[in-house]
Amino acid sequence: KAGVTQTPRYLIKTRGQQVTLSCSPISGHRSVSWYQQTPGQGLQFLFEYFSETQRNKGNFPGRFSGRQFSNSRSEMNVSTLELGDSALYLCASSERPGTSVGTGELFFGEGSRLTVL
Amino acid sequence: KNQVEQSPQSLIILEGKNCTLQCNYTVSPFSNLRWYKQDTGRGPVSLTIMTFSENTKSNGRYTATLDADTKQSSLHITASQLSDSASYICVVSPVYGNNRLAFGKGNQVVVIP
Numbered sequence: 001k002a003g004v005t006q007t008p009r010y011l012i013k014t015r016g017q018q019v020t021l022s023c024s025p026i027s028g029h030r031s032v033s034w035y036q037q038t039p040g041q042g043l044q045f046l047f048e049y050f051s052e053t054q055r056n057k058g059n060f061p062g063r064f065s066g067r068q069f070s071n072s073r074s075e076m077n078v079s080t081l082e083l084g085d086s087a088l089y090l091c092a093s094s095e096r097p098g099t100s101v102g103t104g105e106l107f108f109g110e111g112s113r114l115t116v117l
Numbered sequence: 118k119n120q121v122e123q124s125p126q127s128l129i130i131l132e133g134k135n136c137t138l139q140c141n142y143t144v145s146p147f148s149n150l151r152w153y154k155q156d157t158g159r160g161p162v163s164l165t166i167m168t169f170s171e172n173t174k175s176n177g178r179y180t181a182t183l184d185a186d187t188k189q190s191s192l193h194i195t196a197s198q199l200s201d202s203a204s205y206i207c208v209v210s211p212v213y214g215n216n217r218l219a220f221g222k223g224n225q226v227v228v229i230p
Contacts, residue, residue, distance in 0.1 A: 041222070042206070042220050042223060043220040090160055090161070105163065105166070110158075111160050
């Protein structure tokens with residue numbers, strides 16, 4: 001079974017631009033959650049989707065948004081990029097909803113490394 | 118204040134030696150506690166998951182313990198190998214409401230030959 005696939009793996013943007021990251025969960029998994037990881041803050045929850053519905057949202061500004069498609073693939077978008085958005089963005093999938101609160105085993109992708117200049 | 122505190126923040130150990138990583142948490146009540154291993158530039162991989170009623174769980178050379186009374190967990194690495202060089206992240210799952218997984222910032226382990 002293929003794992004969680006995130007694209008692109010690396011990208012460089014400049015301030016003010018916007019970026020879209022993609023996540024394909026493990027086949028059969030309908031829950032996808034997104035996390036931002038920085039050296040100073042560790043992993044921080046962004047949002048969780050299950051069956052195309054946002055189930056939970058973290059404490060990030062409205063510039064951060066996401067969505068999930070009928071095939072469970074998910075995208076997250078960051079608009080008007082700031083230097084502080086430079087981070088590793090991780091996606092995790094699970095069979096069950098509530099991954100953001102720990103009701104299911106989480107399987108992480110390799111992440112998308114975003115650098116904002 | 119972070120709900121999950123890990124110590125030491127980083128450590129260097131000689132190949133073949135043992136080491137113990139600590140995780141103190143304030144999340145209560147909680148349903149499970151997990152340890153993840155994250156290699157540099159990769160996503161976290163699950164090592165162990167313990168429910169609130171379990172005291173210990175092993176995965177090869179990794180053994181996690183849990184003391185729910187003192188709200189402490191430890192991850193013991195036996196006979197360390199160079200491939201153990203990674204960040205080890207403690208994650209606690211709350212029981213109720215809209216609370217979310219609480220992540221520690223990780224223990225950075227470097228194994229040297």
